[in-house]
Amino acid sequence: MTTPVRDALADGVPPLTGDVLAIRGGRPLRGRVDVKGAKNLATKAMVASLLGETVSTLRDVPAISDVAVVRSLLEVHGVRVSDGDEPGALVFDPSDVESAHFEEIDAHAGASRIPILFCGPLLHRLGQAFIPDLGGCRIGDRPIDFHLDALRKFGAIVEKLPSGIRLSTGGARLHGANIHLPYPSVGATEQVLLTAVRAEGTTELRNAAIEPEIMDLIAVLQKMGAIISYEPNRVIVIEGVEKLRGYDHRSIFDRNEAASWASAALATDGEIFVGGAKQQEMLTFLNVFRKAGGWFDIQEDGILFRRDGELKPVVVETDVHPGFMTDWQQPLVVALTQANGRSVVHETVYENRLGFTDALVKMGADIVVHPRGLQDGPRRVPRRDLEQAAVITGPTPLHAADIVVPDLRGGYSHVIAALTAEGESRVSGVDILSRGYEKFLTKLDAVGADFDVIR
Numbered sequence: 001m002t003t004p005v006r007d008a009l010a011d012g013v014p015p016l017t018g019d020v021l022a023i024r025g026g027r028p029l030r031g032r033v034d035v036k037g038a039k040n041l042a043t044k045a046m047v048a049s050l051l052g053e054t055v056s057t058l059r060d061v062p063a064i065s066d067v068a069v070v071r072s073l074l075e076v077h078g079v080r081v082s083d084g085d086e087p088g089a090l091v092f093d094p095s096d097v098e099s100a101h102f103e104e105i106d107a108h109a110g111a112s113r114i115p116i117l118f119c120g121p122l123l124h125r126l127g128q129a130f131i132p133d134l135g136g137c138r139i140g141d142r143p144i145d146f147h148l149d150a151l152r153k154f155g156a157i158v159e160k161l162p163s164g165i166r167l168s169t170g171g172a173r174l175h176g177a178n179i180h181l182p183y184p185s186v187g188a189t190e191q192v193l194l195t196a197v198r199a200e201g202t203t204e205l206r207n208a209a210i211e212p213e214i215m216d217l218i219a220v221l222q223k224m225g226a227i228i229s230y231e232p233n234r235v236i237v238i239e240g241v242e243k244l245r246g247y248d249h250r251s252i253f254d255r256n257e258a259a260s261w262a263s264a265a266l267a268t269d270g271e272i273f274v275g276g277a278k279q280q281e282m283l284t285f286l287n288v289f290r291k292a293g294g295w296f297d298i299q300e301d302g303i304l305f306r307r308d309g310e311l312k313p314v315v316v317e318t319d320v321h322p323g324f325m326t327d328w329q330q331p332l333v334v335a336l337t338q339a340n341g342r343s344v345v346h347e348t349v350y351e352n353r354l355g356f357t358d359a360l361v362k363m364g365a366d367i368v369v370h371p372r373g374l375q376d377g378p379r380r381v382p383r384r385d386l387e388q389a390a391v392i393t394g395p396t397p398l399h400a401a402d403i404v405v406p407d408l409r410g411g412y413s414h415v416i417a418a419l420t421a422e423g424e425s426r427v428s429g430v431d432i433l434s435r436g437y438e439k440f441l442t443k444l445d446a447v448g449a450d451f452d453v454i455r
């Protein structure tokens with residue numbers, strides 16, 4: 001059944017399981033979208049609320065399904081979650097934290113990877129934790145070995161079961177540790193922070209991730225009473241304290257969503273004002289955007305994005321912060337199919353994050369994925385075996401196709417490709433987009449996209 005767009009958009013209802021978008025492309029997207037708090041901070045700050053003795057308030061929480069998953073997991077562990085004193089604020093009361101049953105945890109863990117971050121806080125609160133098998137986007141193996149190695153160094157006893165991971169403190173308090181991450185993993189850095197803040201003694205974390213969302217999590221933990229210092233060369237030192245209190249914090253904005261809409265303006269030759277976007281956290285993106293033929297105007301309350309004449313090819317390598325984020329490349333690749341010449345996007349963070357280009361090729365793009373990546377200059381982290389590179393030759397007109405969304409950022413790029421292509425495309429699996437894009441259909445409508453929801 002085709003649901004008229006207006007009905008499907010009521011109250012910002014997200015794309016639902018089974019929804020298919022019938023998208024008629026070929027016209028520029030123009031308008032305003034507002035981005036709220038970052039998915040990759042909000043969900044972690046919610047977990048941090050477990051560590052406090054008093055109530056926490058998080059502001060600008062995006063209404064996305066990853067937030068809903070973490071909320072449910074907090075609730076099954078006895079945290080009372082309620083609305084705050086302004087729209088988008090959530091209040092977490094952890095005074096009655098308790099062990100949850102395996103079935104309950106499993107039922108609520110959903111497709112998210114955030115549950116792994118419950119380990120440290122639950123070990124401090126309850127002396128034990130159970131983490132079910134993890135979901136998340138299908139963008140590679142996404143192992144958790146760094147997490148488990150770190151937890152063992154804090155003194156946790158880790159038992160791997162077919163259904164998940166059981167952890168316990170063995171009755172002792174977790175203690176500080178010296179940890180050197182093999183790679184500056186975002187999740188493993190957060191794991192160490194969330195565990196070290198209440199461990200006995202000092203923790204020194206080397207080769208830490210330093211993404212802005214991690215700095216914001218450090219700010220949250222400091223508000224709670226933690227002592228965390230950021231030393232040169234990716235070293236973070238945490239002096240453990242016995243107790244933490246709640247926090248009141250406004251989340252950093254979602255720079256991944258902001259970059260997605262910027263690339264949508266570039267690909268469709270439109271003009272999008274992204275309310276809430278800020279320059280500092282997007283410096284690297286903005287450089288590449290400009291080199292690719294984009295124009296932007298930084299304003300007090302957001303950034304205006306559009307093209308500046310013909311699109312130009314670029315060579316980009318995804319990297320850890322302050323490099324070009326792996327979450328930025330997928331929508332940009334759609335724009336690069338319209339650039340005059342050969343672009344290269346070298347993915348160095350995940351081993352399988354270029355699979356989304358198959359759909360673009362089906363739509364007429366000239367993209368070849370090289371499984372070994374490129375051998376070029378020095379970089380922030382050592383080269384790994386898992387790298388891949390996409391060579392995109394443009395401009396190629398895109399035509400409509402029936403496509404299936406593979407993951408969050410790849411899925412966004414499919415929608416943008418359909419909006420760039422002539423004709424009507426059918427995009428299925430779009431419910432994945434609600435993991436990270438708040439009010440996605442409402443925002444598409446706000447920038448003038450021509451689509452129906454088939455429900």
Ligand code: EPU
Pocket residue numbers: 039040113114137140141142143144145146147148183184185186187188209256325326327349350351408409436
């Ligand atoms: N890795 C390991 N072992 C580990 C942990 C990571 O080998 O124990 C590897 C991964 O396989 C990957 C690399 O290290 O090759 C980097 O992974 P990282 O741990 O940094 O990623 P993450 O914490 O799982 C977060 C975001 C991702 C984002 C990456 C990189 C969340 C919930 N997810 O993932 O966001 O791409 O950092 O910045 O914060 C998204 O928003 O769509 C998304 C996937």
